[in-house]
Amino acid sequence: MSIKHKLNRMKVHLNTGNGDVKAKEVREPALKQTEIPHYDEWQEYGARAVFMEEEYCLIREVSYPLTHRHGKYTFDMLLDIVRIWNESDLSHPLSAKGIQADQLFFFDTETTGLGTGAGTSIFLLGYAFIEDGMVKVRQHFLPRPGYELPFYKTFFDNVQYEKLVTYNGKSFDWPQVVSQHTMLRGQLPKLPRFGHFDLYHAARRLWKNKLDRVKLAVVEEEVLGFKREDDIPGYLAPMIYFDYVDRHDPEAIFKIMKHNEQDVLSLISLYIHLSALLLNQEFAEHEDSFELARWFSVLKERNRAIQSFERGITESAEEDVLTVKFHLANEHKRSGNLRAAAELWEEAAMSNRSETKALSYLELAKYYEHRVKDYDTALSHAQAALDTVVKNQIQKAALKAGELQKRIERLERKCLQMLERIGK
Incomplete structure (x- = not known):
């Protein structure tokens, strides 16, 4: 029977009312190893049964050479990346500094539901x-539900690693x-304690802003x-799982296991890839430098942020260049290089994007007022910022029209005071 036909038959297991999938109560006598349904097929697929008293789980293992290519990368590059992390001074949430490649644990599950509420449990x-x-x-x-003890005990007996990657x-x-x-917990080993790299947040x-969705399958492709x-x-x-519980035919389950296998390999x-971008390795394509720079900025890695913003200028589309320069200017400001920042704000103020234009004028107003003490120029930029906000009806906390008006009035007073001092 084809997989497509079986999937159509399995639709009886879906509760289309609320999207939740409910397990049917299973009442069957315990099985001996020789009585495991389709056990010869399980063995052919590389799985073996592990029993604990009258319960059992199935464990499958498959190996790949380090030279195997999965997408752009071969697995041996993981060893190189971990070595480079250990040689780097970059402090980052994804840093593998202090650990080895064989201490990483790339993990994924398949569950009986798509949510995290009651009734959802892991089956793979x-x-x-x-x-x-x-x-x-x-x-x-x-x-089958009810055989969780061997399922989890065999798992926890084998997960003594330093970093979980999901x-x-x-x-x-x-x-x-x-x-x-x-x-x-009374029947299982202690819960392992390790660090956690969640690559979803990095993606x-x-x-x-680049992909329609950041599901793993989309990122893969x-x-x-x-x-x-x-x-x-x-x-x-x-x-598919509940159909297996009912009928014990593993053909479609093998497809789910292959899906899960590809998931964990893609995590490697x-x-x-993410590490190569962060560590500025030449073999990674640096088309994401702008977002990478913003990440470095959040982590206060100023020099790396500046370098990435500069690279982002050359990578960006023409309509995005001035926005990138605005962010680069702000990074120079945080680094104390106000002159470089002002030159970039002058360019960014020519942007067709009203928010970037207004913010650039505001930063120039601050620079000329507080750093250069050129109140006439500062007033001109403040007025330009307010005009841009009013014309484009910008609603942003940093660009409140009332606050800009107060700045203008203060600068007008300073200009008047400066004229009075010159007159004396």
Whole structure:
């Protein structure tokens, strides 16, 4: 029977009223290993059963050479990236300084629902790691609700790593694991304590204005150059799982496991790519320098921010160049180089974007008033800022018309005082 036909048959498992998928109550006698349905197919797919008393889970492992290419990158580049992190002075949330490549743990789950509320549980735990000179993907599969003890115990017995790497795992995957651990904590090893690199937040910061969506599958194709073939979308995972619980045919489950396998492998390539951008490695395409510079700015990495903004000027479309120069000017201001900042604000004030224009005039007004003490020029720029705000009806806290009017009135008084002193 074709996968397409089976998916159509599985639609009975979807509750179209509220989108939640509910597990059916399963009442079956415990199975012996020889009685596991389709066990020969599981073994052929690289899985083995692990029993704990009358319960069991299935564990699959597959290995890839470090020379294997996933999208733009081969896995051996992860070793190079970790080495460069350890040699770098960059302090960053994604820094691997102090750890080795084989201490990274790339993790993803498949669940019975798309939310985090009650009724959603994990049925597949997948993770990739480096061991014995290979990238290994290990997956733990829950064959039926109620067999959580061997499912989670075999997982926690194997996750002694320094850094967890996920995609939205801080909000979704790992809290689900912690919740299950809480319910079974008297029977499981202690919850491991490690750092967490959530690459979703990095992807949003760099590509939310560039990509329609920052789902991992989109980032894979648009950024990493990896296109999946014959992939089953993750949102079908719940109904495929419940069909398996009912019928025990693993054919569609194998497709979900392949989907999960690609997820964790993509995390390796994505971590390589993000790190290469941050560490300014030549093998990474630097088309994202502007957003990268803004990230450095938030982290107060001034020199790196300035370098990235400067690179962003050459990368940007013509209509974006003056906006990038405005941000570069602000970074020079934070670094104390006000003269360089003023030259860039003068250029940015010519922007066709009203907000950039008004903010540039405001910064020039501040510069000429407080630094140069040229109140006439400062007044001219302040008036230009107010005119731009009023004309374009700009609503922004930093550009309130009332505050700009107060600045203008203060500068007018200073100009008058200056004339009076000259007259004396």
